[in-house]
Amino acid sequence: MAAPLGVHRAALHACAVLGAEGAAPAGRKAYRVYADCIENACMNTAALME
Secondary structure (H helix, E strand, O other): OEEEEEHHHHHHOOOHHHHOOOOHHHHHHHHHHHHHHHHHHHHHHHHOOO
């Protein structure tokens, strides 16, 4: 990921409607995949700092 995690988290927050009930299945999946990537990156960063 080229941008800082804070930027990705902000984008994820702004796109939260895509993961909400009533969104198209493809939108929910895209949101979920992106959220998982951000979460994994956060965990990897935290592990590096230990």
